[in-house]
Every structure is written in structure tokens, then in C-alpha cells.
Amino acid sequence: MALVVQKFGGTSVGSIERIEQVAEKLIATRKAGHDVVVVVSAMSGETNRLIELAHAISEHPDPREYDVLVSTGEQVTIALLSMALHKRGCDAVSYTGSQVHILTDSAHTKARILDIDDSRLRRDLDNGRVVVVAGFQGRDEHGNITTLGRGGSDTTAVALAAALKADECQIFTDVDGVYTTDPRVVQTARRLDCITFEEMLEMASLGSKVLQIRAVEFAGKYNVRLRVLSSFEDGPGTLITFEEETMENPVISGIAFNRDEAKLTILGVPDQPGVAYQILGPIGEANIEVDMIIQNVGADDTTDFTFTVHRNDFDKALAILTRVSGELGAREVTADNAIVKISLVGVGMRSHAGIASTMFEALAKEGINIRMIATSEIKISVVVDEKYLELGVRALHDVFKLEQSPVV
């Protein structure tokens, strides 16, 4: 008998019918002899409905009250799911984040979990109950309701799994696992049986939106065995592992990409200490997140400096950079918001040379010009013109034979 934490997102509990289906799934897990703690999100659409109510009153609603408001979404789901379990003769009990003492800091709308008191949960599990917990929410030390920010239900599930030392934390979602790349772009994309935490972090932050980054980080930190499965189809999903656990790693696990990039370059900046800060300081102060950063030596004691931002921040970043350029006496500012980032991710890269050259060769064969390159231990990212996204991803998926299961 194992203890599993199962998490179902908004789409999986988006209607009464789906909630009933989740109840059936939970009962099947119980019948297989496992103890279950289930974490649920708000029914899809509900959180947006609540946010619209808040914004009908105020453009900037008070964050504490915002949390009081939106946390009702999950509270509705836990009650309905518990009712559905009761109807089927399955003993179940629901808890809000406050009730189960998911203690967070007081950073309303983006709180972080500090501690979980698992005594109440253990007592219920010992009594054979399915425990239904509201995701995404907690309480601070003063008893104020807090929320973890969008997607925080994944984090709740992982945190509960860590606190309860669960055998596995299963994230049910509308995809049946993590793929080598987006199947909508590459038809031969293959579901991975497992992926390492590090790769998953790179995949998630690079735009494969299967799991919340914070949840993955949390799972890595607390050694939680995490699995992504489909709510709607049976299947083993993808297990997210610690590198040490896996046998031989494939060189490349997947190809992530991000359509929402924009690139800004300041050319001919006098090369002096502190110049990077002078350029990026004002960008950071404007709350613009910078992704890739590249600095190159230019001509005549000057330097060229390029960075990418989210496409939504492009206009704001360009205005700031133009101002900074004048202050620094730089030669020119260029910018391009029709670019994308494609990244090869794989822990096997560490021990395999020649990955980068294979990548660049494959792109060159297709006539794709590379605008920027950035590398880390387990990924290589390139920036290319937006129009080459699909072509580039497919070429790379082919050349690394990702449609085939790795031989282990």
C-alpha cells in the first residue's frame, strides 16, 4: 500500500461531470489499496470570474482581500468533490488551505509555503478517508488567507507530498505527459517515460507549460517523486526523476521553444566597468524580466550588448534603452520583436561533445540564420527569426532522432 497525492487542475474539475469522473479515479486508486490525498484547483473559468468581480471594483484590488476572494474558487471544488465521493460511499473530508494549516509567508497573491501541519491529514488517512485539499492557498501566521499565485495548486500538491512523505505526487493535467517537443509543431513528438528535474525545469521555464516551475523546484528540494498524467486517458504519464535514479540518460530529452521573445541591442557602448548594470538596472526597475544576455567586444574600446525580454515588454524596454543609450553615449540601438527562442535540453549533454555543432549544422542546412546563442550545462538555446520556428524545431527533432525511444 502506498500513499499518493493526486492533483487535478481546473480543466479536470471544470464541470460536475468531470468532478464525478475525478471521484471515480480516486475510488479506483483507493480500491488498488492506496491512501490518497487529493489537491484540486478551482473549476476552470471560476478564478477568472472572481478576478473580474474584483476588477469591476478596483483596478488594483487590495491584495489581502483579493486572496480572500479568489480562494473561494478551490473551496467550492473541494466541497463538490467530497460530496461526489460521499455519494459513492467513499468516506472523504475536505480542507481549505487554512484548515489544514498550510502556513505561508504574508506575500498576498504570491505567497510561499513555509510549513504544513500534517497531523490532521494523517488522522484522516488512518481512518481510511480520502482527504480533499484546496490547492493554491494557505494562511499566514496571523490567520490571513493567502494564495500562492496562478498554478499554485501544483505547489500545494508537492508540498503536501513532501510533508506526508508520500510515495508519489501525481499531477493530472490535460496532457498525458511531457513530450520531446510540442506535438502540435512536430507530429512525431514522443511522450517521455521519464525526465530529470533539471531538464524539467529547463523545459518548463522555456515554455513547455506542463508544470509550474516552483512546484518542480519544490519537488527537487524535498525529494518528491513527481509524475505528470492525463486526467482523461489512462497511461503511465511521465515520471520526473532525480538524475541519479535514472539509468543511462538520453543525450537530448526534448526541444523547448518560446514564441514570446523580443531582442534589443545597444551597439558601441564605451567599454567601462559597470556598463552592464547601467543598461540593465533601469530595465529591472521597470519590472521587466530579462531572459538571455549577451555581451560582445565591439570596435574601438566599445562593446555591444544584447538581451531578450518578453514580447509584451518590448515597447517599454525599447524606450528605456533609447534613453540609456543617450546617457551612455552609445552608437546605436537596434531591436527586433519577431524572434523566437529554440532550446535543446538534455542532461546527457554534459558528457557528450558535438551537440552544439550538430544543432547549428541542422539549422544551417535549412537556411536558418542564428541571431543569438546561449548555453548552460544542460541546454543550448538559439534565437532565430520567428518565421523559422516550426522549421527549426522539426529539423532538430529529426537530427537528434527524438521520435525514437532511447536505447537503455
Added chain:
Amino acid sequence: MALVVQKFGGTSVGSIERIEQVAEKLIATRKAGHDVVVVVSAMSGETNRLIELAHAISEHPDPREYDVLVSTGEQVTIALLSMALHKRGCDAVSYTGSQVHILTDSAHTKARILDIDDSRLRRDLDNGRVVVVAGFQGRDEHGNITTLGRGGSDTTAVALAAALKADECQIFTDVDGVYTTDPRVVQTARRLDCITFEEMLEMASLGSKVLQIRAVEFAGKYNVRLRVLSSFEDGPGTLITFEEETMENPVISGIAFNRDEAKLTILGVPDQPGVAYQILGPIGEANIEVDMIIQNVGADDTTDFTFTVHRNDFDKALAILTRVSGELGAREVTADNAIVKISLVGVGMRSHAGIASTMFEALAKEGINIRMIATSEIKISVVVDEKYLELGVRALHDVFKLEQSPVV
């Protein structure tokens, strides 16, 4: 400076616009120099929406989970109202029933308040905050969410006023006070400046649905000064007083009526000890509430027994009575579900003779046949055919000159 508890029901907070209006009202109270605790219901329609969700899953949803579900309705309102106050620069903080430690028993869906910890509220009030509390809900000793049953927000307001020793508990509603009778039936019906607790209890239980009975009882028990006012118009409303406070009481305060009555009679029951229990026991076991009960001596050592029930329970009660009649060897069962009850209410009755005969005479003059009579210290109720309801109420309103303010 006074401390007032103000309660706004579902219609008063039924839209964003109305919530904003309530915020304005609260700020006016603050500007008048008063401290305010405000209790709100769910936005009108919201509780029904939640109940429909529950019933889409189960005809008999688990009561604990039902409370988890429906309590979200008020939680949404407290957050929105607090946001509306913040937007206007008014410091405010919201609390659920759990957060403010409204301790109840564990009778889910109809819990009773046992205790309130007012320390948190007092601290907020001392800091100049408007405190916004979710009505209708609390928590039991184990931290489970409970609800007080429909209309329980009035009870929350009164209980908070009692705990905080507030100067006044103001119930804002869609009527501007308590009337001598329903103005839709009698055009000359007059708003009462004050009414005693006892009269209010009789008026409420007899069908003048201005306030919840339990809230009025609670106010009486804890000496809370209670006032009913309109959410939509300015005005003094009706103050509900202890009899001792008021000067001379008018003989009759008002005329209540109840359209939803049905009458059942069992004739020729052998007159022996325990017969009332034999008749009413099975009715009570079927969860049917009995209102008036009359027993008369019949012919030949038999007795006739009549009682009234809510019209919705008529068929069920009739079936039970027919069965019981056979068991008891009674002569006959008769029944009528086209009857209504009209009641004169007034504490002055105690010291005034002749009220009953004036009443009966007025009804007789209109040719209205009285089917049943029941009296208590401060009320006289008659049952008449449904078709005479309006005629009867108007005749009584006229004969007791209720359209005129009493001379004190």
C-alpha cells in the same frame, strides 16, 4: 461616538453597484463618528447557484461539505466590500466566520452560535478600521466550517453586537421598517417607529418575514438594541425594544398573516389518555412542523382534534393522519388546504379586554366565517378561508385604526 453593527442582506449586496453603495453608507457612518462592524450575506442568487451545484451531484449532499460550499458565498462579498472601502481610502479588513472565531456547535447547515472571540475585532476597531464579517457562518470546536441556516446573517450581526456590546445592531433590508401589516394588502399600512421584541417574534413567526426569528430571540436574550432600516432609502426604520423601555404601548401593533397554512381534522377519536401523542407523534417523526393545535370534546366520549401544517406538508400529513385514524378507530378525517391564518399582535392586549370580540365582530360584519381560533397573551389568531385573506386583514386594520400613529 457609538459602535454600530450593520447588516446588509443579499439584495443589498446583489451587484457590484450595490456593494459600492453599501461602501458609501459605511463611510457616511464612519464620518458621523461611529465605529462600524458590518455583516454581509452572499450576493443575491449566489447561494442558490451554489446549492444547485451541490444538488447536481447529490440529492442529499453531505452536510459538512454543504457548509464548506455555501459559505464561499459570503466570503466573496466580504472581499468585494472591503475592496470597495479600500478604493475609497477607508481602512477595512474582512473576516470569515472561522477567522473571527464565531464558535458554533457542529450541527451543520443549522448551527448555533456558542461564543465569539472579539479580541481581533476590537483591535481592528481601535485601529480605526471598518471590520467586514461574513454572515451566516462560523466554525465548530474542531475547525470545521459551519453555517447557521438561511437568514443566519441576521443572527451573526446580533451575536457580534452582543459580543462587542454595540450600541445598536442595524439590519438593512429591502423594506424601510416593520409595518402594521403588509402594505401590498392594506394601502394604509403604517411603518412602526418601534415594536417590542415579543411582538416582533409573533410578527416574524406569523409570516412578516422582516427578520429571522432566531436573530430576534438572540437580541432579546442579550439585550441588543435592534433596528430595521432600508438599504435603499434614508429613514429611521423601526426600533425593536424591550417592553419596559417603551412608554405606553398601543393595544394592537400589527396584523400578521400566513398564506401557507393547511388544516387537518380527525373527528370522533375515542377520548383516552395519550391520544394527542398518538396523532401528532407520527406527524413529528415525518419532520412535519405543526402550527396551531385545537382539541374539542365531541359526542359520545369521543374528541375532535384539529391542527395546521405548512401547505407543502399537506399531502404527507393527510396520508399519515388517514393511517392513524384507522389505527385509532376514529370516525372521519377532514382536511382543507385553502385556508389562511390572520393574527392580531400587540402587547397592549394584556391590559385591554374586548379585543377578541371587536375582532370577531369586524370579521362577522364582512361575512367571514372563522374556522379556528387560537390565542396567546399578546396575539389572537384566526383561521379563515383563503379567499377572505385580504378582506379580513383590511377590516381588522380599519377597526383597530392602525393607519393612525398611537397617541402617547
